[in-house]
Amino acid sequence: MMHERSIAELIAARAAGEFSAADITAAYLDRIDTHADTLNALITRTDAAARERAAALDARADGALAGLPIIHKDIFCTKGVKTSCASRMLDNFIAPYNATVVERLHAAGTVTLGKANMDEFAMGSSNENSFYGAVKNPWNLDFVPGGSSGGSAAAVAAGLAPAATGTDTGGSIRQPAAFCGVTGIKPTYGRVSRYGMIAFASSLDQGGCFARSAEDCAHVLTAMAGFDERDSTSVERDVPDYASQLTGDISGLTIGLPREYFAEGLEAGSREVIDAAIDQMKALGANVVEIDMPHTDLAVSTYYVIAPAEASSNLARFDGVRYGYRCADPVDLDDLYTRSRAEGFGPEVQRRIMMGAYVLSAGYYDAYYLKAQKTRRLIAGDFHDAFAKVDLIAAPVTQAPAFPIGEKADDPVAMYLNDVYTLPASLAGVPGMSVPAGFVDGLPVGLQLIAPWFEEGRLLNAAHSYQQATDWHTRRPPGFE
Amino acid sequence: MNWEAVIGLEVHIQLATQSKIFSSAPTAYGAEPNTQANAVDVAMPGVLPVINEQVIRMATLFGLAINADIAPRSVFARKHYFYPDLPKGYQISQFELPIVANGHLDITVGEGATKRIGITRAHLEEDAGKSLHDVFDRATGIDLNRAGTPLVECVSEPEISSAAEAAAYARKLHSLVTYLGICDGNMQEGSFRVDANVSVRPVGSAEFGTRTETKNVNSFRFLEKAIEYEIERQIDVIEGGGKIVQETRLFDPTTGETRSMRSKEEAHDYRYFPDPDLLPVAIDAAFIEAARAELPELPGAKAERFEAEYGLSTADAAALTASRVWADYFEATVAAAGADKAKLGKPASNWINTELAGVLNRDGLSIGEAPVSAAQLGGLIARVDDNTISGKIAKQVFDALVAGEGESADAIIEAKGLKQITDSGAIESFVDEAIANNPDQVQQYLDGKTKVVGFLVGQVMKASKGKANPKEVNQMMVEKLNAMA
Structure with missing residues (x-):
């Protein structure tokens, strides 16, 4: 079956003439026909453009990923295609340009099948905050796929595409990857250009990808990453061919287990899965040591000051004036602003805008925003100290597997606590992954691996080594084989 | 009670870059609405700002020119408010860490006295677009051409x-x-916009009065008028038992008055915070030194040089150096007139400051639009200097140049036959003729009223249509009259 093949196999088989890019695209479009609606994974399908693109690639194939179908999270601007960020605010927005990530993957030869559902403006951990409705977890349709890149994760888990792009601000790639049993990587902040990626929290947002394996992620990340002069925060540093760094050998690697990530809150079932995964890493030759990351407990409060503050500012441009949603018959300018934003944004987005505006307001700035910047530095300091001693950090991604749709929808704080293990790496800007490591009650559990800044190669190789010895990442949800 | 005014100025200086401060769109003035705004200026979802390096260079030059500190690290911050011509919902500006601080400017107050005015800070920011309220019926148009134009706020x-x-x-x-x-x-x-913060207080008081900010002042004359009006108004209000309201006022050039625009009660909380899309601007010593090497001669130094090199008075030097274009015009004029700067400077200065300035003023032209080029004026001055023409004829030639009647002073002199008569035979016949035709005046001279020689010389000049060399005429006339005694 086409969708069982790895990216390297797909590219090689096509290069060998076993089948064409058009064949690959057709096969995946068939799977989308069958499954996409069940999962509500896609906001926009681009079947016709995909077929045309695949045919064009067959006529003149070039690029490392020529013919590879891909789904983009609907936060990446795609020229001429609706780019909604899962918001009513942008339901009518056709992007006039391509995000750098989209441009680079296109240059590498990918075929875009559609735009993935997500939490509105990437705010959420369950993909329930979408103007287009909740995405369902392919492992159990009553459960959330995680968020905010829930559509991307669910699509890859269900085999609707070999790879999908995502963004991670506080865990939005790692957490849905864990919930859906796929491999996901959030690179170092600055590794992937943010140009054309609709901003949520600028100092945290980072583009990354989902695929079935670390090896597949390596191929996609190599094409995505790199300096972009249009993004001042992207880093001018060569991008290695990550796939060539996958030796599969992790003997002698020192892996740190932060005590704070294994304390109260981590559910027993998930703990067992993570412990077993760590035993597997040991068996592969890694040294495992316990470490302390004493400021971990500051991450949630730090994040929920900084991210909403930046969001309140980044989302100020959605004012009903130049593009996007505008309320009907505004009586004056204030009415235009107030109703366009009140009607165009969903409740979670409005909640974060209000929190953000509050923490930036005169008289509160020092107590909240400035203090959060300081605690953020302490959290980054924990990683600095840790990586002086260890090569890699291993931890759970979440405290528990996916939860039922609706369970936490009315309790924002419970929802925010979901990100407790993913927020620190985001705040520090270090790269992190979620690797499928087992199941609890039929729901996937992810192992989180975190590397020092710009050590994506080391990170991917550790995951690859683990995946060479295990088969969790090859499992398919029942009904999506 | 005696009152004194306390005034601070905020000046928005539009930087003359090719492209905008954070985007590659052009900054040209006067284009069709929204043709000079790209995705970044329109604040499309997902776009990011990238600093224009020229802006940093120009701000550094400015800081050096006002003897200010150039911050080794300055930070762009977002200033939030909603307005339709502010596409992002925030303006990128600098708040806590501006690029330039602690400078000063020495101004001339009264005869020869100078006063040092401190400059607190100068920061970089982007301009907003324009709201057009008078183009559409019952709707406001938004033109984002100006959005993102680089400004220094001083x-x-x-x-x-x-x-x-x-x-x-x-x-x-x-x-x-x-x-x-x-x-x-x-x-x-709007490339140079001045806002005036004005308050008044009893003379000798240490405390400041409540201030108002007056905007929309687009000439120096209006600035003076607006401030004068505002000082008077504030004194009237206070002496009438009222209180000054802290507010923004608009100057109306037609009435010469200021009127209330908005009060600070409606002032926004701008929620400033460092822009996470932009890195701090780091300026090292090498960058500053490179800028310093690039600094042109500034007005003060140039005025001093003009006095020394061209023998100009302090006032003339100051007038000519107030603008770089005028100073350049002056230097080009002298260069065209000849090699002797000390000798030619003064006449060149006179020509420019009186005749040329008069024409420009009359026709409402700038020096850049002068109908007489520096080369043409220099050529004219050279002909006066070598006695080809007299000063009086020179004015005729100048007028002809203004009217475009010839390519050069020489061409006009030639075409109109204005060359000065220095041939002594020709002059002698004019002198003899004047003596013969004016016996009464000759007799007066012989009776001791020697001043009358001026009249006789005048007759010669008249008869020669101004072309006789007045010095030679005078000399010959006196010799001949004395010989008659």
Whole structure:
């Protein structure tokens, strides 16, 4: 079956003439026909453009990923295609340009099948905050796929595409990857250009990808990453061919287990899965040591000051004036602003805008925003100290597997606590992954691996080594084989 | 009670870059609406700002020219407010860490006295677009061409004490930025915008009164008028038992008055915070030294040189160096006139400051649009200097140049036969003729009223149509009359 093949196999088989890019695209479009609606994974399908693109690639194939179908999270601007960020605010927005990530993957030869559902403006951990409705977890349709890149994760888990792009601000790639049993990587902040990626929290947002394996992620990340002069925060540093760094050998690697990530809150079932995964890493030759990351407990409060503050500012441009949603018959300018934003944004987005505006307001700035910047530095300091001693950090991604749709929808704080293990790496800007490591009650559990800044190669190789010895990442949800 | 004014000026200096401060869109003035705004200027979802390096260079030049500190690290911050011509919902500006701080400008107050005005800070920011309220019926148009145009906002200390001082400060600043080539200085197009913070207090009081901010002042004359009006108004209000309201006021050039625009009660909380899309601007010593090497000769130094090199008076030197274009015109004129700067400077200065300035003033032209080029004027001065023509004829030639009647002074002199008569035979016949035709005046001279020689010389000049060399005529006339005694 086409969708069982790895990216390297797909590219090689096509290069060998076993089948064409058009064949690959057709096969995946068939799977989308069958499954996409069940999962509500896609906001926009681009079947016709995909077929045309695949045919064009067959006529003149070039690029490392020529013919590879891909789904983009609907936060990446795609020229001429609706780019909604899962918001009513942008339901009518056709992007006039391509995000750098989209441009680079296109240059590498990918075929875009559609735009993935997500939490509105990437705010959420369950993909329930979408103007287009909740995405369902392919492992159990009553459960959330995680968020905010829930559509991307669910699509890859269900085999609707070999790879999908995502963004991670506080865990939005790692957490849905864990919930859906796929491999996901959030690179170092600055590794992937943010140009054309609709901003949520600028100092945290980072583009990354989902695929079935670390090896597949390596191929996609190599094409995505790199300096972009249009993004001042992207880093001018060569991008290695990550796939060539996958030796599969992790003997002698020192892996740190932060005590704070294994304390109260981590559910027993998930703990067992993570412990077993760590035993597997040991068996592969890694040294495992316990470490302390004493400021971990500051991450949630730090994040929920900084991210909403930046969001309140980044989302100020959605004012009903130049593009996007505008309320009907505004009586004056204030009415235009107030109703366009009140009607165009969903409740979670409005909640974060209000929190953000509050923490930036005169008289509160020092107590909240400035203090959060300081605690953020302490959290980054924990990683600095840790990586002086260890090569890699291993931890759970979440405290528990996916939860039922609706369970936490009315309790924002419970929802925010979901990100407790993913927020620190985001705040520090270090790269992190979620690797499928087992199941609890039929729901996937992810192992989180975190590397020092710009050590994506080391990170991917550790995951690859683990995946060479295990088969969790090859499992398919029942009904999506 | 006696009152004194406390004035601080905020000047928005539009930097003369090709492209915008954070985007590659052009900055040209006067294009069709929204043709000079790209995705970044329109604040499309997902776009990011990238700093224009020229902006940093220009701000550094400015900082050096006002003897200020150039911050080794300055930070862009977001200033939030909602307005339709502010596409992002925030303006990228600098707040806590501006690029330039602690500078000063020395202005001339009265005869030869100078006063130092402190400059608190100068920060970089982007301009907003324009709301067009009079183009559409019952709708406002938004033109984002200006959005993202780079500005330096230069904030003075409240050390200015009168409308005249304020105008002197603004003129000096204007002269400086145009010298530096970082601003085109066009006040009508808004390239140099002055807002005046004005308050009054009893003479000797240490406390400041409540201030108002007056905007929409687009000439130095209006600035002076607006401040004078505002000082008077504030004194009237206070003496009438009222209180000054802290507010923004608009100057109306047609009435010469200021009127309330908005009060600070409606003022926003701008929720400033460092822009996470932009890295701090780091400026090292090498960058500053490179900028310093690039600094042109500034007005003060140039005026001193003009006095020394061209023998000009302090006032003439100051007048000529107030603008770089005038100073350049002057130097080009002298160069065209001849090699002797000390000798030719004074006549060149006179021609420019009186005749040329008069024509420009009359026709409403700028020096850049002068109908007589520096080369043409220099050529004319050379002909006076070598006695080809007299000063009187020179004015005729100048007028002909203004009227475009010839390519050069020489061509006009030739075509009109204006060459001065220096041939002594020709002069002698004019002199003899004058003596013969005016026996009464000759007799007066012989009776001791020697002043009458002027009349007789005048007759010669008249008869020669001004072409006789007046010095030679005078000499010959006196010789002949004395010989008759």
